[in-house]
Amino acid sequence: MKIDLHVHTTHSDGRESINHVMHKAQDLGVDVLALTDHDTTEGWAEASELAIELGIGLVPGMELTTRANIPQPDGSVLKFGVHMLNYLPDPNNVKLLQALEGIHAGREERLREMSELISKHYEHSWDEVIAQIKPGATFGRPQIVDALVARNYFENRDEGFKKLWGTLDGIYVPNRKVPDAIDAIRLIREAGGVPVVAHPLSRGKHRQPGDPYPIENFRNMIEAGLGGIEVYHRENSDEDRVWLESVALEHDLIITGSSDYHGATGKPNELAENTTAPEMLARLVEQATGSRPINLPSLD
Ligand code: AMP
Ligand code: FE
Ligand code: FE
Ligand code: ZN
DSSP: OOEEEEEOOTTTTOSSOHHHHHHHHHHTTOSEEEEOOBTOOTTHHHHHHHHHHHTOEEEEEEEEEEEEEEEOTTSOEEEEEEEEEEESOOTTOHHHHHHHHHHHHHHHHHHHHHHHHHHTTSOOOHHHHHTTSOTTOOOOHHHHHHHHHHTTSOSSHHHHHHHTTTTOTTOOOOOTTSOBHHHHHHHHHHTTOEEEESSTTSSSSSOOTTSOOOHHHHHHHHHHTOOEEEEEOTTSOHHHHHHHHHHHHHTTOEEEEOOOBOOTTTOSOOTTSSOOOHHHHHHHHHHOOSOOOBSOOOOO
């Protein structure tokens, strides 16, 4: 059974519409897809209709942008981005909606700032960035890159990311309006959703190969109510997967595997390149009280 629990569309920074992605899923024989656009439930209604029309199971979700704030022995606070998958929450939960509003305001602000900073190196206007974003969709750095690709500065997003944030100093602006990762886990649970930490070791500068694994961070997340870990993801090395799986098993957490598809020209990630076991999805659905999956096949 092919179960892919992490997919983006043009409602955030994916390059393909829901319609396109779900037809592709059908062609590939995907049984269950989770829609996890960044910080939005915009696509849920359309995806639900398509799920029934195309005979695909749908798990409505989102990928919530959060930030870890880890106190250090020297008194400083280590900060890095954490992406928290939020499956099957109540989309009308007031606290969740408030958090999303803040994140969106912060996303637009920081994108404008970054666009301004980058325009000193690569000429472009804010309107050109906006032109890359479907109305109502979540703003993100990939859309600045898209605007510069449209001007032929870069071939694709990957080259753009490398030549921008991989090369130029002083052009990264964090989103200061995102919730703390621990607060986000509690919020997701309150909204009836199931929090699963996405590509857990791939962000931030908190671990280089050979460094000890940050077990403390995981303990804190687990205490707060973390439901699962996205173990099978292309950004997790084999070594990382072994460690993450052992943490999940030790704490009886759900183990997921997903593509993080962003469209054929968005990222190299192919739809369903990593998948989740049916029994793990069954556990996830069982924990959720905020909303129900659509057209889910039997997971027995
Ligand atoms: P932001 O949330 O605005 O900081 O942008 C981060 C997003 O950029 C992530 O969700 C990824 O989808 C995307 N991204 C990061 N690195 C790359 C890359 N090298 N190529 C394409 N997309 C990327
Ligand atoms: Fe993304
Ligand atoms: Fe992510
Ligand atoms: Zn993602």
